[in-house]
Amino acid sequence: MSSTAGLGDALVDWYDTAARNLPWRRPGVDPWAVLVSEVMLQQTPVARVEPVWAAWMARWPTPADLAAASPAEVIRMWGKLGYPRRALRLRETAVALTERHGGAVPADVAALEALPGIGTYTARAVACFGHGTPQPVVDTNVRRVVARLVHGRAEAGTARPSDLTDVAALAPAGRERACRFSVAAMELGALVCVARTPRCAVCPVRDRCAWRLAGSPAHDGPARRVQRFTGTDRQVRGRLLDVLRAAEGPVAASSLDEAWDDAAQRSRCLDSLLADGLVEQTPDGRFALPA
DNA sequence: TACACGTGGAA
DNA sequence: TTTCCAAGTGT
Numbered sequence: 001m002s003s004t005a006g007l008g009d010a011l012v013d014w015y016d017t018a019a020r021n022l023p024w025r026r027p028g029v030d031p032w033a034v035l036v037s038e039v040m041l042q043q044t045p046v047a048r049v050e051p052v053w054a055a056w057m058a059r060w061p062t063p064a065d066l067a068a069a070s071p072a073e074v075i076r077m078w079g080k081l082g083y084p085r086r087a088l089r090l091r092e093t094a095v096a097l098t099e100r101h102g103g104a105v106p107a108d109v110a111a112l113e114a115l116p117g118i119g120t121y122t123a124r125a126v127a128c129f130g131h132g133t134p135q136p137v138v139d140t141n142v143r144r145v146v147a148r149l150v151h152g153r154a155e156a157g158t159a160r161p162s163d164l165t166d167v168a169a170l171a172p173a174g175r176e177r178a179c180r181f182s183v184a185a186m187e188l189g190a191l192v193c194v195a196r197t198p199r200c201a202v203c204p205v206r207d208r209c210a211w212r213l214a215g216s217p218a219h220d221g222p223a224r225r226v227q228r229f230t231g232t233d234r235q236v237r238g239r240l241l242d243v244l245r246a247a248e249g250p251v252a253a254s255s256l257d258e259a260w261d262d263a264a265q266r267s268r269c270l271d272s273l274l275a276d277g278l279v280e281q282t283p284d285g286r287f288a289l290p291a
Numbered sequence: 292t293a294c295a296c297g298t299g300g301a302a
Numbered sequence: 303t304t305t306c307c308a309a310g311t312g313t
Contacts, residue, residue: 038310045299083297084297085296121311141308196302196307227307229298234297235297238297
């Protein structure tokens with residue numbers, strides 16, 4: 001009998017009583033809608049995704065609908081979710097599904113990973129939550145849960161391929177239950193086994209948590225370095241795109257000057273937006289979202 | 292492996 | 303006010 005026996009079942013039972021009622025988890029939501037939600041949720045809080053996802057799915061219910069939209073429409077609808085290259089890649093994925101998969105979302109992990117913007121996590125999440133195909137689904141929540149519950153460490157390290165086998169070892173039997181376990185592990189990390197102040201008092205597996213049994217030791221490795229934002233190219237790109245999103249049509253370069261003082265940085269960021277396909281230059285030299 | 296890539300709410 | 307951090311991917 002493994003020391004982790006029954007952990008997966010315990011998490012599923014907890015999930016059945018504690019899960020949030022998120023719109024992309026409701027019955028009848030198709031794999032495309034799940035895929036859209038997963039891309040929007042990359043590095044982005046649930047509360048910010050919910051309204052955008054609802055409007056997005058109402059406007060573009062199928063991959064073919066999104067594939068027919070212009071990048072400009074897609075970038076505008078993406079709004080302030082952040083990392084707008086995700087919006088372009090999601091549209092490119094819609095095009096690929098329409099052209100190569102008959103407009104359907106594949107259930108095969110390798111086929112999903114071949115799509116733009118779909119990586120190790122998202123491919124398995126779509127297979128599992130969208131199609132009901134059991135997969136180990138490892139995001140930042142799950143890596144933290146496994147680090148504490150199984151390995152007795154306060155924090156997860158850098159993502160490793162072995163994360164997938166760590167999680168797969170906890171999954172209960174049965175297709176439906178294994179899928180529910182995958183979402184349950186994420187939910188525990190999102191609601192209980194959170195990064196800053198874990199709520200161990202309400203944790204369904206606190207009595208079997210290796211980290212608690214070890215006395216909840218502090219993180220010993222190197223401190224995770226936090227990303228700066230103020231003054232970075234990321235901020236400047238965001239400012240520039242903000243101007244273009246708000247404009248009705250193309251804007252003159254002088255309008256972009258107001259977005260950021262440092263001309264060299266502004267120019268570099270505009271170039272990178274052009275290279276990314278988030279901005280295009282019109283024949284008369286003005287700038288706009290790509291038509 | 293490490294870094295770039297948006298945004299804004301909570302502590 | 304500053305820092306942390308949120309369902310990652312691509313290079």
